[in-house]
Amino acid sequence: MDLSDIQHIGVIGAGTMGSGITQVCATSGYRVTMVDVSPEALDRARSNINRSLEKLRGKNRITEEQYQGALANIQTSLDMSDLCTAQVVIEAASENVDLKTGLFTQLSAIALPETILATNTSSISITQIAAATQRPDKVIGMHFMNPVPLMELIEIIRGLATSQETLDVIMALSKALGKTPVEAADYPGFIANRILIPMLNEAMYALMEGVGTVEAIDTVMKLGMNHPMGPLTLADFIGLDIVLNVLNVLHEGLGDPKYRPCPLLKKMVAAGYLGRKSGKGFYTYPACSAPPLCPLPTALRWWRGEILLQRAVCPPLSPLRRERGSDAQHRRGIGVKPGRSRYISVLPAYCAQCTSI
Numbered sequence: 001m002d003l004s005d006i007q008h009i010g011v012i013g014a015g016t017m018g019s020g021i022t023q024v025c026a027t028s029g030y031r032v033t034m035v036d037v038s039p040e041a042l043d044r045a046r047s048n049i050n051r052s053l054e055k056l057r058g059k060n061r062i063t064e065e066q067y068q069g070a071l072a073n074i075q076t077s078l079d080m081s082d083l084c085t086a087q088v089v090i091e092a093a094s095e096n097v098d099l100k101t102g103l104f105t106q107l108s109a110i111a112l113p114e115t116i117l118a119t120n121t122s123s124i125s126i127t128q129i130a131a132a133t134q135r136p137d138k139v140i141g142m143h144f145m146n147p148v149p150l151m152e153l154i155e156i157i158r159g160l161a162t163s164q165e166t167l168d169v170i171m172a173l174s175k176a177l178g179k180t181p182v183e184a185a186d187y188p189g190f191i192a193n194r195i196l197i198p199m200l201n202e203a204m205y206a207l208m209e210g211v212g213t214v215e216a217i218d219t220v221m222k223l224g225m226n227h228p229m230g231p232l233t234l235a236d237f238i239g240l241d242i243v244l245n246v247l248n249v250l251h252e253g254l255g256d257p258k259y260r261p262c263p264l265l266k267k268m269v270a271a272g273y274l275g276r277k278s279g280k281g282f283y284t285y286p287a288c289s290a291p292p293l294c295p296l297p298t299a300l301r302w303w304r305g306e307i308l309l310q311r312a313v314c315p316p317l318s319p320l321r322r323e324r325g326s327d328a329q330h331r332r333g334i335g336v337k338p339g340r341s342r343y344i345s346v347l348p349a350y351c352a353q354c355t356s357i
């Protein structure tokens with residue numbers, strides 16, 4: 001197979017990543033079938049994609065023709081057998097090893113023999129996922145960054161059995177999607193998390209050992225290294241439990257004590273200090289004066305001016321401003337994950353009880 005054979009792409013999962021991947025593939029001219037087990041997720045993904053495309057059209061980043069073409073290219077389905085004509089399937093379902101291996105076993109039976117099966121996993125071994133199929137040579141990691149339409153990078157991960165042909169086709173496809181693919185080997189954390197997360201861990205050790213205060217550590221990295229956000233602020237954004245999970249994956253997977261999670265981090269997670277989402281981490285995020293549940297059925301999340309439906313929490317105005325700052329960081333390629341860290345804010349108009357907004 002080569003790039004010119006690809007016309008139909010399947011996407012599994014209609015969440016944060018699956019909807020972004022669908023949008024990018026459809027805008028690049030591919031027919032896309034997006035599959036999810038949840039009809040609500042498919043509906044939400046469609047309206048998010050519509051809104052995002054309208055915005056891009058409004059800013060002249062895509063033409064009217066591309067806008068219409070992208071919408072026409074997208075189909076949704078609850079039935080994975082609708083992927084039987086796709087030349088490439090990109091899996092972006094929830095991060096769970098049993099779920100993903102089960103999906104790949106199913107896919108391997110449904111898809112055309114030549115179809116390439118890619119996964120967007122952030123931490124699961126590509127080799128392990130590939131072993132669940134009858135075609136490990138055609139399984140590959142395609143680790144998109146969030147938000148997919150805006151972030152240029154895709155980490156491409158070859159499993160032990162992935163063929164050169166599969167790698168070549170996926171590198172070419174990534175470029176056709178307007179992205180820059182970078183090859184990473186199949187080791188825990190690939191490149192992005194292997195480098196980013198230990199840096200955050202080291203900042204926590206520096207804090208624990210009294211090398212500097214929270215503010216001093218963040219200021220040094222911002223002003224001295226030109227990072228858009230200090231490492232402790234970033235850890236709070238990602239969620240300290242997520243940072244701890246990734247460190248455990250690195251520590252267990254690589255067996256090197258240099259990845260051992262900082263005891264201070266473990267203690268904070270045990271105490272329920274999870275960063276922004278819990279109101280306390282290395283910084284304190286003042287509680288909203290509103291009752292525990294916002295009157296909205298869902299809260300509204302912003303990034304780059306786009307509003308995405310999210311769960312109901314009511315942080316105050318200042319975190320909203322900081323959240324927008326984090327988006328700039330995303331665009332610069334520091335791969336924190338807003339989908340997981342729940343960067344949520346509430347529009348004042350919808351949240352009359354939030355006097356702090």
Ligand SMILES: NC(=O)c1ccc[n+]([C@@H]2O[C@H](COP(=O)([O-])OP(=O)(O)OC[C@H]3O[C@@H](n4cnc5c(N)ncnc54)[C@H](O)[C@@H]3O)[C@@H](O)[C@H]2O)c1
Pocket residue numbers: 012013014015016017018035036037038041092093094095096099103120121122123143144145146336337338339340
């Ligand atoms: N969120 C990020 O920042 C980010 C970045 C890079 C990679 N990833 C990876 O992308 C993948 C998806 O992450 P996300 O943040 O989009 O998750 P999400 O929770 O937003 O979406 C997951 C979707 O998968 C669907 N799903 C679950 N089981 C399914 C099944 N059997 N068949 C079809 N769909 C199913 C769910 O209904 C949900 O809509 C994960 O592997 C994650 O590690 C996430």
